[in-house]
Amino acid sequence: MLTLSRxxxxxxxxxxxxGVDFVVPENTYMSLLGASGSGKTTLLRLIAGFEEPDQGExxxxxxxxxxxxxxxxxxxxxFQNFALFPHLTVAQNVSYGLRYRANAPVSNENEIKxxxxxxxxxxxxxxxxxxxxxxxxxxxxxxxxxxxxxxxxPRVILLDxxxxxxxxxxxxxxxxxxxxxxxxxxxxxxxxxxxxxxxLTMGDKVAVLSGGxxxxxxxxxxxxxxxxxxxxxxxxNAWNIFEAGLCGPAMGxxxxxxxxxxxxxxxxxxxxxxxxxxxxxxLTGEFNGPTALSFFRAEDGTxxxxxxxxxxxxxxDMVEGQHYDLxxxxxxxxxxxxxx
Amino acid sequence: MTALSTDTPxxxxxxxxxLREKQDRRRAMGLLxxxxxxxxxxxxxxxxxxxxxxxxxxTTFAVESxxxxxxxxxxxxxxxxxxxxGTTLRVxxxxxxxxxxxxxxxxxxxxLFVRNKTFQTALLVxxxxxxxxxFLIRVIAWRPMLGTEGAINVILMKLGIISEPLTFLLFSxxxxxxxxxxIYCVFMVGPITFxxxxxxxxxxxxxxxxxxxxxxxxxxxxxxxxLPGVMVGSIFVSVxxxxxxxxxxxxxxxxxxxxxxxxxxxxxxxxxxxAAVAGVVLTIIITAVIxxxxxxxxxxxxx
Numbered sequence: 001m002l003t004l005s006r007x008x009x010x011x012x013x014x015x016x017x018x019g020v021d022f023v024v025p026e027n028t029y030m031s032l033l034g035a036s037g038s039g040k041t042t043l044l045r046l047i048a049g050f051e052e053p054d055q056g057e058x059x060x061x062x063x064x065x066x067x068x069x070x071x072x073x074x075x076x077x078x079f080q081n082f083a084l085f086p087h088l089t090v091a092q093n094v095s096y097g098l099r100y101r102a103n104a105p106v107s108n109e110n111e112i113k114x115x116x117x118x119x120x121x122x123x124x125x126x127x128x129x130x131x132x133x134x135x136x137x138x139x140x141x142x143x144x145x146x147x148x149x150x151x152x153x154p155r156v157i158l159l160d161x162x163x164x165x166x167x168x169x170x171x172x173x174x175x176x177x178x179x180x181x182x183x184x185x186x187x188x189x190x191x192x193x194x195x196x197x198x199x200l201t202m203g204d205k206v207a208v209l210s211g212g213x214x215x216x217x218x219x220x221x222x223x224x225x226x227x228x229x230x231x232x233x234x235x236x237n238a239w240n241i242f243e244a245g246l247c248g249p250a251m252g253x254x255x256x257x258x259x260x261x262x263x264x265x266x267x268x269x270x271x272x273x274x275x276x277x278x279x280x281x282x283l284t285g286e287f288n289g290p291t292a293l294s295f296f297r298a299e300d301g302t303x304x305x306x307x308x309x310x311x312x313x314x315x316x317d318m319v320e321g322q323h324y325d326l327x328x329x330x331x332x333x334x335x336x337x338x339x340x
Numbered sequence: 341m342t343a344l345s346t347d348t349p350x351x352x353x354x355x356x357x358x359l360r361e362k363q364d365r366r367r368a369m370g371l372l373x374x375x376x377x378x379x380x381x382x383x384x385x386x387x388x389x390x391x392x393x394x395x396x397x398x399t400t401f402a403v404e405s406x407x408x409x410x411x412x413x414x415x416x417x418x419x420x421x422x423x424x425x426g427t428t429l430r431v432x433x434x435x436x437x438x439x440x441x442x443x444x445x446x447x448x449x450x451x452l453f454v455r456n457k458t459f460q461t462a463l464l465v466x467x468x469x470x471x472x473x474x475f476l477i478r479v480i481a482w483r484p485m486l487g488t489e490g491a492i493n494v495i496l497m498k499l500g501i502i503s504e505p506l507t508f509l510l511f512s513x514x515x516x517x518x519x520x521x522x523i524y525c526v527f528m529v530g531p532i533t534f535x536x537x538x539x540x541x542x543x544x545x546x547x548x549x550x551x552x553x554x555x556x557x558x559x560x561x562x563x564x565x566x567l568p569g570v571m572v573g574s575i576f577v578s579v580x581x582x583x584x585x586x587x588x589x590x591x592x593x594x595x596x597x598x599x600x601x602x603x604x605x606x607x608x609x610x611x612x613x614x615a616a617v618a619g620v621v622l623t624i625i626i627t628a629v630i631x632x633x634x635x636x637x638x639x640x641x642x643x
Contacts, residue, residue, distance in 0.1 A: 050545050070548045077549040083542035087564050100560055101551025152550060 001026055002047065002156050002188065007056030008212075009042055016042040018212035019056070024156060024188050029179060031203030031220075032192045033235055038209050040192045044158045047190070048077045060155050071102055076154035080161045082145040084133045090144050091116050091129030097152040119151045122181060139170045146178075150185060157182075159191045163198065175201055196237050200224060208232045230336050233257040242302045244335065246278040254337040260307040262332040265294070265315050265324050277327035280304055282318045294318065296326060387623070394616035403612045411613040415621070421602065425621065428598045431516060431588075432581045432629075438521040439577050440570060443528035447569070450529070451536030452544075452562070464533060467526045475523070479590050482519050486510040486591075511593030519587045524580055528573035535569030536562070571637040578629045582622065599625075 002024040009017040016039040024030045034040040045051045047058060049070030058066040065073050085093050095116045098106045106112055120126055123143040128136065136144070142162065149157055162178070163171040179202060182189045193199050199206050200220040207217035210231040216223060227233035230241055240258050244251035264275075271277040280296035294315060296304040304326060308315045318324060354362075397406040415421050450463045470478055485491050486509040493505040508514050539562065547557045585600030599622045606615035 048545075048549055050548075070545070071551045071553060074551075075549070077546065079542045079546060081540070081542060083540060083546040085543060085547070085561060087561075096547065096552070096560070097550035100547075100556045102553045102556070103551055148546075148550065 001061055002190070003057075003059050004043075004047070005057050007043075007046060007053045007058060009039070009046060009051065009053050015212050017046070017053070020209075020212070020214055022207060022214045022217065024190050025205075026188060027186050028188050029182050029202060029204045030188065030190045031199035031206045032190060032209055033196055033199040033206055034192070034194065034209035035235065036194055039212050040194075040209050041160055043209065044077065044160050044190070044192055047156070048075050048158055049073045074103075074152075074155050076149035076152065076157035078145050078149050078157065078159045078162050080164050082141045082165070084141060084144055084148070086133055088133070089129065090120070090125065090131050090133065090136065093133065093144055094119060094129075094148045094151055096148060101152065115151055119147045122150070122184065123147045124177070138166055139174065142166060142174060146181070150181075154187070156188050156190060159189060161193055162191065163193070171198075178202065196235060208235050210235060227257065227334065230255055230257065233334070233336075239334075240302075240304045242278070242298060242304065243300060246298055246300065246302070247276045250276045251333065251335065254335055257334045257336065258328045258332055260293070260305050261309075263304070263306045263326050263328050265306060265318065265326055267316065268323055268325055271325045271327045274330070275327040276330060276333065277325045279323055280326055281323050282320055284320055285318075296324070390616045390619050390623075393612055394620050396613045396616075398611055398613040401610065403610075411617045415614065415617045420597075421618070424597045424599055424602055425625070427513075427596060428582060428600075428622075428625070431513070431520070431584075431596070431598060432578060434517055435520045435524065435581050436574060436577055438517065439525045439528040439573070442521060443525045443573065444532060444570070446525075447529045447532035447536055447566075448562075451533040451566075452539070455541075460533075460537070464530065467529055470522075471526070475586065476590070478523060479519050479587050482515060482522075482591055483510060486515050486518065510591070511595060513592065513596050515591040516588050516596050519591045520581055520584065523587065524577045527576040527580070528570075531572040531576070532566055532569035535566045539565050568637050571633050575630055575633050578633070579626060582626050582629065 004020050004022040007017055007020045007022075008015070020043065022043075032040055032043070042051070046053050046066070049065070049068060053066055056066075057064055060075075065075075085096065088096070095112050098112055098115060106115075116129065117126065120129060123146055125140060125143050125147065128140065128144075133141065133144070142165070146162075159178075163174055166174060175198065178189070178191070191199075191202055193202075200223075203220055205217060206220050206223050208215050208223070208231065216228045216232040218226075218228075223232065224236060224238065227236060227239065233239040233241055238260055240260065240263065242256055244254050244256045247256070266272075268279065278298055280298045283295040283297055286293040286295070290310055292308045292310065294306045294308065296306065298304055306315065306326065393403070394411060395407045395409065396403050396411075397408045398411055446467070450460055454460045454463060483490070487493070488505040488507060488510070490510065492509060493502075496502045497505065544557060544561060547561050548554075552560070583600050584598060585604050588596045588598050588601055589604070599618055603615045603618045603622070606612075606618065
C-alpha cells in the first residue's frame with residue numbers, strides 16, 4: 001500500500017502540490033485524473049524519487065521512502081515518451097534493471113535470458129528481443145517500456161500518461177492489455193492521465209487531482225454519478241455547473257451540478273410542474289454520431305451542454321438564438337456549498 | 341470506324357516525375373560545384389603534386405623533375421626522421437588522451453548537469469575565450485608559467501615543496517604536451533558537450549528508476565551515448581596535433597622534432613623533394629588515424 005500524507009511541493013512562488021493525502025491500495029489499478037499543469041507528473045516524480053517533497057511523508061507498507069535515492073526505492077516508472085535506451089536492443093533494454101541494479105543484481109546469464117523472454121511474451125513481444133529500438137513501432141516501444149519496468153517486480157508501477165503518445169486505435173487496445181497485464185502481475189498500477197474516459201475505463205479506483213489536492217478518490221461509477229465537489233464534477237466533463245440562483249428560489253444558494261444527459265429542454269414557460277428550471281439561449285448543436293450535444297448560454301453567461309442520444313431523442317426542434325427552458329428532476333441535481 | 345485511341349501519345353514528353361528528378365539533380369550539382377572546384381584545385385591537385393615532387397631529384401640548391409626514389413630512401417633509412425615519426429605519434433597519443441581526460445568531465449558538467457540552456461551556452465563561450473588572443477601568444481604565455489623562474493617553480497619553492505627549480509617543465513616534451521592539451525582541449529569539449537546535451541534526461545531517470553547507481557548509469561548509458569562526440573572531438577584534435585609544428589618550435593627549445601617541424605625546416609632550406617616525402621608520410625598517418633576512428637564509431641547512425 002502506497003500512502004502519501006500531507007505532501008507539498010513548491011517551485012518558487014507556484015505551489016504544484018498542496019498537502020496531498022492519497023492512498024493506492026494493494027493490487028489495484030488506480031487512475032489519477034488531472035488537467036495538464038495540475039501537478040500529476042510532479043506527484044509521480046515525488047513518489048519515484050526524482051524530486052523530494054517540501055513537506056509531508058511518502059511511505060510503502062508503513063516504510064518511509066521519501067529521502068531515499070530513486071534507485072533504491074523499488075518503484076517502477078513508465079515514462080510518457082518511453083525513455084528507452086536508444087543504443088541497446090529490446091532485450092538489453094528489458095534486462096537492464098536485472099543486470100545493473102545496485103540491489104541484488106542478477107549475473108546468471110541464463111536466468112536473465114529466461115526472465116527477459118518471459119516478460120517479453122507477457123507483453124506480446126516474443127521474438128523481438130534482438131531488434132533495435134529504432135526498428136519497432138510506437139505501440140511496441142510502449143510495451144518494451146512496460147516490460148523493462150515489470151521485470152524488476154517493483155512494489156508499485158507508476159505510468160505517466162502511458163497512452164498519450166499512441167494513436168487512438170492503439171490506445172484502446174493498450175487499455176485492455178494494461179488491465180490484463182496488471183491482473184496477472186498482481187501489483188498496483190498508478191496511471192496518470194488527463195482524459196476522463198481513460199481514467200474511468202482503466203481504474204478500479206479513480207482519484208481526481210485539482211489545485212494541488214486530491215479532491216476525490218472513489219470507484220469510477222461512484223465518482224461519475226456522485227462527485228463530492230465542484231472540482232471533481234468539472235474534471236468529469238459530464239456535468240453542467242451553475243449558480244443555484246439561476247433556477248430562482250427553488251434550488252436555494254450555492255452551486256448546482258446537473259449531468260449533460262439529465263437535462264431536458266422545453267419551450268419557454270412549458271416546464272412540467274415540480275421540476276427546477278433555468279432559462280438559456282440555444283447557441284448551436286454538435287453531432288457526434290450516436291450522440292448529439294446542444295450548447296446553451298444561461299443568463300449569467302454560463303455555458304450549458306445537453307446531450308441527446310439518437311436512439312432516444314428527447315429534445316424538441318430548436319432554433320439558434322431562441323431562448324428555451326432547461327429543466328431537470330430535483331434529485332438529478334447535486335448541490336455544493338462554498339466557492340465554485 | 342472511329343475507336344477510342346488507347347495508344348499513349350508518341351511525342352517524347354517527360355512525365356512530371358522525370359522533370360522533378362532532373363530538377364533535383366540540377367540543384368544537387370549546383371550545390372556541389374563550388375566545393376568540388378575548390379577541393380580539386382586546392383587539395384587534390386596539390387596533393388598529387390606533392391606525391392610527384394617527392395620523387396624528384398634533389399641537389400643541394402635545386403630540385404629537378406628527374407624521377408628518383410633517393411629522397412624516400414634517405415628518409416626511410418635515417419633514424420632522425422624515423423624517430424620523428426615516433427615522436428609525432430607519441431605526442432599525438434598523449435595529447436589525445438589528455439584532452440579526453442581534461443575535456444570529458446568539463447563536457448559532462450556543461451552538457452548534463454547544467455540544464456539551463458543560456459548558462460550552458462555561456463560556459464561554452466567561456467571555453468573559447470582563450471582563442472580571442474593569437475595562437476602564438478597563447479603558446480608563448482606558457483613560458484613565464486613553466487620556466488625555471490616561472491610561476492609554477494616560484495610557487496612550489498615558496499611553499500617549500502621543492503628546493504631546486506624543476507627543469508623538465510619548460511623546453512622539453514612535457515611543455516609541448518601541456519601547451520597542446522590546453523590549446524586543443526576545447527575541440528574535444530565542444531562535440532562531447534553537444535552529444536551529452538542530446539541525451540534525453542528521462543533516459544537517465546529511467547536507468548535510475550531501474551535501480552542503477554550513477555556509476556553504472558555513466559558506464560552503461562551516458563558514456564556509450566556520448567562516444568560519437570568523443571570520436572568527432574578526437575578527429576579534430578588528431579588532425580590538428582599531427583600537423584603541428586608551432587607549439588613544438590616555441591616550447592620545446594628545438595628538442596622535440598615532429599614531422600611538421602621537419603617539413604618547415606626542409607622547406608626553409610629549399611629541400612622541396614624531401615619536404616614532400618615528409619608531407620606524404622604525414623598525410624598517410626592522418627588518413628590512417630581518421631579511418632581508424634571512423635571504424636570504431638559508426639557516425640552514420642548519429643547523423
